[in-house]
Amino acid sequence: MVQVKTKIIYNKKIRANFFHLAISASGIAKQATAGQFIEIKVCDGYEPLLRRPFSIHKLSGPEVHILYAVL
Numbered sequence: 001m002v003q004v005k006t007k008i009i010y011n012k013k014i015r016a017n018f019f020h021l022a023i024s025a026s027g028i029a030k031q032a033t034a035g036q037f038i039e040i041k042v043c044d045g046y047e048p049l050l051r052r053p054f055s056i057h058k059l060s061g062p063e064v065h066i067l068y069a070v071l
Contacts, residue, residue: 004028009063017070021054026062034058038066 009022028038039051058065 002027002031014067019068019070020057021066021068022060022063023066024062025064029059029062029064032056032059032064038064 004025004027006023006025006028009024010020011022012020014020032038034056036056037053038056039053041051042048054066054068056064057067
């Protein structure tokens with residue numbers, strides 16, 4: 001397992017409740033393929049305790065792109 005601290009490039013709203021997230025993670029982008037999962041820790045504390053799994057939508061150079069819906 002690789003743990004990388006990344007920066008959010010953008011988080012665009014596509015439609016109601018649907019978003020496109022791009023993060024700068026060259027280490028992950030070199031090893032991953034579209035359809036694989038990454039787990040994102042949303043804060044430095046313990047709340048929430050577990051990371052959130054997201055499927056990789058697209059890889060573009062050092063960027064990892066994720067599509068997600070807010071439920």
